Amino acid sequence: MSETTPFSGPHTHAPRSVGKVMFSVMFALFPATLFGIYLFGWPALFLFTITIASAVISEIICLRLSNKPIGFYLLDGSAILTAWLLAMTLPPWAPWWIGVVGGAFAIFFGKHVFGGIGQNIFNPAMLARVVLLIAFPLEMTTWANPLPFTDTHAPDFFAGLDITLNGYAVDTMSSASVLGHVKTELSHGKALSEILANGYSSYSMATGYSNGSLGETSVYLLLAGGLLLIGLRIISWHIPLAMIASVFLLASLFHLIDPQHYPAADFHLWSGGLMLGAFFIATDPVTSPNSAMGKIIFGAACGLLVYVIRTWGSYPEGMAFAVMLMNAVTPVIDHYIRPRIYGYKRKRVPLSYNSEAGS
Amino acid sequence: MKLFGFRGGIHPQSNKFTTREKGIMPLPLADKLYLPVQQHIGAPAQPIVAVGEKVLKGQLLAHSQGMISAPVHASTSGTIVNIGNYTAPHPSGLSVRTIVLEPDGQDRWQENETEISVNPFQLTTDEIAARVGAAGIVGMGGATFPAAVKLGLGKQQPITTLIINGGECEPYLTCDDLLMQQRSDEIIDGIRIMLHALNAERALIAIEDNKPTAINNMTIAANLFANVKVVSVPSLYPMGSEKQMIQMLTGKEIPAKQRSSDIGIVVHNVGTAYAVHKAMRHGHNLTSRIVTVGGGAVREPQNYEVPLGTRVSELFKHCGGFKKTPARILMGGPMMGQVLPHTDVPIIKGSSGVIALTAAEIAREKTMPCIRCGSCTDVCPCGLLPLEMARRANKGDLDGAMDYGLMDCISCGSCAYVCPSHIPLVQYFNFAKGELAARQVEKQHNDVTRELAAQRQQRLDAEARLKAEAAAKRKAQRAAQQQPAPADKESVA
Numbered sequence: 001m002s003e004t005t006p007f008s009g010p011h012t013h014a015p016r017s018v019g020k021v022m023f024s025v026m027f028a029l030f031p032a033t034l035f036g037i038y039l040f041g042w043p044a045l046f047l048f049t050i051t052i053a054s055a056v057i058s059e060i061i062c063l064r065l066s067n068k069p070i071g072f073y074l075l076d077g078s079a080i081l082t083a084w085l086l087a088m089t090l091p092p093w094a095p096w097w098i099g100v101v102g103g104a105f106a107i108f109f110g111k112h113v114f115g116g117i118g119q120n121i122f123n124p125a126m127l128a129r130v131v132l133l134i135a136f137p138l139e140m141t142t143w144a145n146p147l148p149f150t151d152t153h154a155p156d157f158f159a160g161l162d163i164t165l166n167g168y169a170v171d172t173m174s175s176a177s178v179l180g181h182v183k184t185e186l187s188h189g190k191a192l193s194e195i196l197a198n199g200y201s202s203y204s205m206a207t208g209y210s211n212g213s214l215g216e217t218s219v220y221l222l223l224a225g226g227l228l229l230i231g232l233r234i235i236s237w238h239i240p241l242a243m244i245a246s247v248f249l250l251a252s253l254f255h256l257i258d259p260q261h262y263p264a265a266d267f268h269l270w271s272g273g274l275m276l277g278a279f280f281i282a283t284d285p286v287t288s289p290n291s292a293m294g295k296i297i298f299g300a301a302c303g304l305l306v307y308v309i310r311t312w313g314s315y316p317e318g319m320a321f322a323v324m325l326m327n328a329v330t331p332v333i334d335h336y337i338r339p340r341i342y343g344y345k346r347k348r349v350p351l352s353y354n355s356e357a358g359s
Numbered sequence: 360m361k362l363f364g365f366r367g368g369i370h371p372q373s374n375k376f377t378t379r380e381k382g383i384m385p386l387p388l389a390d391k392l393y394l395p396v397q398q399h400i401g402a403p404a405q406p407i408v409a410v411g412e413k414v415l416k417g418q419l420l421a422h423s424q425g426m427i428s429a430p431v432h433a434s435t436s437g438t439i440v441n442i443g444n445y446t447a448p449h450p451s452g453l454s455v456r457t458i459v460l461e462p463d464g465q466d467r468w469q470e471n472e473t474e475i476s477v478n479p480f481q482l483t484t485d486e487i488a489a490r491v492g493a494a495g496i497v498g499m500g501g502a503t504f505p506a507a508v509k510l511g512l513g514k515q516q517p518i519t520t521l522i523i524n525g526g527e528c529e530p531y532l533t534c535d536d537l538l539m540q541q542r543s544d545e546i547i548d549g550i551r552i553m554l555h556a557l558n559a560e561r562a563l564i565a566i567e568d569n570k571p572t573a574i575n576n577m578t579i580a581a582n583l584f585a586n587v588k589v590v591s592v593p594s595l596y597p598m599g600s601e602k603q604m605i606q607m608l609t610g611k612e613i614p615a616k617q618r619s620s621d622i623g624i625v626v627h628n629v630g631t632a633y634a635v636h637k638a639m640r641h642g643h644n645l646t647s648r649i650v651t652v653g654g655g656a657v658r659e660p661q662n663y664e665v666p667l668g669t670r671v672s673e674l675f676k677h678c679g680g681f682k683k684t685p686a687r688i689l690m691g692g693p694m695m696g697q698v699l700p701h702t703d704v705p706i707i708k709g710s711s712g713v714i715a716l717t718a719a720e721i722a723r724e725k726t727m728p729c730i731r732c733g734s735c736t737d738v739c740p741c742g743l744l745p746l747e748m749a750r751r752a753n754k755g756d757l758d759g760a761m762d763y764g765l766m767d768c769i770s771c772g773s774c775a776y777v778c779p780s781h782i783p784l785v786q787y788f789n790f791a792k793g794e795l796a797a798r799q800v801e802k803q804h805n806d807v808t809r810e811l812a813a814q815r816q817q818r819l820d821a822e823a824r825l826k827a828e829a830a831a832k833r834k835a836q837r838a839a840q841q842q843p844a845p846a847d848k849e850s851v852a
Contacts, residue, residue, distance in 0.1 A: 011689055013781065014371070078730075117730060233734075285731050290746065341742045342742050343613055344767075
């Protein structure tokens with residue numbers, strides 16, 4: 001029969017839960033992830049699995065320490081998603097301990113020291129990535145060349161395991177990422193047309209046949225996943241659009257001023273995980289603003305920072321730094337940018353129709 | 360007609376198909392009818408009948424008390440068998456003063472020949488309002504605000520538009536839908552009488568587009584009158600909320616701390632318009648209403664014309680009882696309805712439906728921490744940040760919650776409906792609103808106490824002063840008697 005305690009409405013609920021949100025995001029990530037694993041073979045699959053396992057074990061330990069129901073919180077999928085996103089941004093042939101340290105760091109220090117799900121200030125995956133990048137710069141900037149499963153030179157299961165566990169011959173099988181390459185060559189005083197003359201193709205970058213992080217090379221698949229999330233109303237369009245538009249406008253502007261020094265917009269859009277960041281990382285609900293206007297500001301500022309770090313900073317890639325810097329600003333944005341309340345003007349004074357008709 | 364839309368909103372599963380094609384069935388009289396003296400917003404009515412008295416249908420049982428109040432009438436002919444406290448149709452399960460009527464089975468109306476011979480369009484606003492008030496008519500959409508008060512608003516400020524709310528945006532409910540399908544002419548007549556009382560230019564009847572038959576029938580009935588227009592509005596919850604409906608139709612918002620009449624608009628429900636017609640044309644006081652009996656647990660969902668005071672248990676009985684165990688029984692719709700403590704409570708004027716929901720329909724899950732996804736902000740029709748309000752309400756920071764617009768929340772529940780963490784946001788807000796109200800009362804109480812204390816002090820001071828003066832006077836007199844020559848004494852001093 002009816003409950004003894006009075007209970008306010010609504011007495012029905014949309015078929016949504018935190019778990020469903022998290023698993024929808026994973027679903028949207030699936031094509032790009034599969035492609036990354038296909039492109040970089042067994043070592044990528046091992047690294048991916050290790051990272052997620054590390055995060056899940058860390059989650060269990062943390063839940064245990066904080067006396068929270070383990071099964072209930074584990075099934076929300078947030079730990080898996082965090083590790084998944086982290087793995088997407090790792091060099092695909094990175095050694096096993098990169099995945100272990102990253103996954104554990106994201107869960108322990110990115111999430112649970114703040115109080116668990118929903119309480120963290122910084123995106124846990126990006127926090128872990130930044131820590132890895134600063135602590136292990138060599139491993140984190142060594143990019144294996146694409147070597148799909150179908151390639152005869154691709155490592156088989158045991159060779160792959162050996163790469164993940166013991167490393168590989170860096171010189172022969174890897175090269176700098178396109179962003180890193182351009183940055184180094186520009187600092188040597190070369191012109192852009194000269195640098196990009198051999199090796200760079202906008203097409204191969206967009207489809208993902210280039211070296212880079214495990215899951216951020218295929219622009220099309222990430223874009224499709226992102227649009228799916230917008231369609232499912234898991235994320236809104238504000239952050240991705242503002243971010244991409246901001247990078248596009250800045251890149252176009254500087255390219256127009258000095259085409260020999262500043263690559264064109266497509267180069268920026270197709271490289272370095274901008275799509276992954278714009279659709280899957282900057283949109284993390286916990287660490288991004290709440291209002292539509294706040295999201296636009298957040299996205300645009302992320303785009304600005306990405307461009308500034310890529311162009312003038314000492315790192316070739318700025319997504320993680322940009323997102324984390326803006327994470328820190330999110331509470332301020334949320335404090336000042338609020339939706340207009342019904343019946344009030346923006347300044348929180350009551351509307352009036354007498355003085356200005358039809359306003 | 361151009362529509363303006365409103366912010367946010369949700370699309371809950373409407374589930375109206377179970378009853379909307381099935382018509383309105385009469386409900387046989389129950390053995391006893393339970394008529395609470397408080398079926399409206401405002402002061403409770405005062406019983407004027409005694410136990411044992413025989414009454415006719417429509418006869419006054421309890422008269423209204425003061426400006427904001429409404430009388431209660433006999434729903435059928437019979438005998439008053441008790442006047443006492445019975446459980447109110449409210450989640451608290453508290454009791455309310457109730458007149459118990461035992462029907463005699465004849466259902467005989469009281470005489471009302473004189474009242475119906477008058478053409479309502481020759482009456483003044485006051486006369487119409489008085490008649491509507493005497494008929495016990497309140498907002499039939501569930502707000503239960505006395506209708507007469509709102510009909511008199513045209514005298515205070517010019518009213519341009521009367522909006523008739525046929526939105527019925529709550530899932531399951533089809534009572535307004537069926538009323539509009541089957542009694543469109545009567546509703547339109549009631550609307551025209553209301554227009555006349557308000558001295559308003561036009562009436563807009565807003566009906567959600569998931570009620571095509573109602574829109575069709577109402578449009579046909581309204582076609583004869585240039586100033587009455589049917590508007591099809593999108594099916595979007597909370598369309599039936601006054602604030603949102605006004606915004607949808609006019610693009611205007613009710614300015615904060617004001618009423619709709621301040622921008623020249625009055626909103627009434629279709630059921631109210633129908634009741635006005637019955638009162639003005641037939642002299643019938645409000646004795647029944649259409650009630651939807653629905654929900655996944657009910658065997659044969661159906662709309663009934665229910666004599667007021669019929670117990671909810673009777674309605675479920677006539678629907679063939681339950682086919683599944685109900686997890687929650689509500690009065691009103693699933694979004695904003697009230698949980699009933701049990702089914703032995705009466706149908707009152709504002710009862711649009713009684714809904715028995717299964718556990719699957721409630722879809723209640725364990726609450727997770729907020730992940731700040733902002734879904735609540737996206738759907739809030741009032742432009743609030745429910746997550747921020749909840750966070751503050753939860754830790755007792757009422758001022759903080761107020762700063763985020765707690766008092767501008769209409770409790771529509773859209774936020775809690777979409778929340779992936781299943782946080783009972785409305786529960787938090789209602790709690791905080793209750794705390795604020797209590798705080799207000801306490802503040803008033805303190806103010807009164809302080810005032811009284813100050814008055815007492817003044818009084819004491821005045822008394823003391825008077826006493827002192829009197830004493831001084833007496834002393835002076837005594838001195839004057841004892842000393843015949845005060846002038847000398849004074850000179851010495």
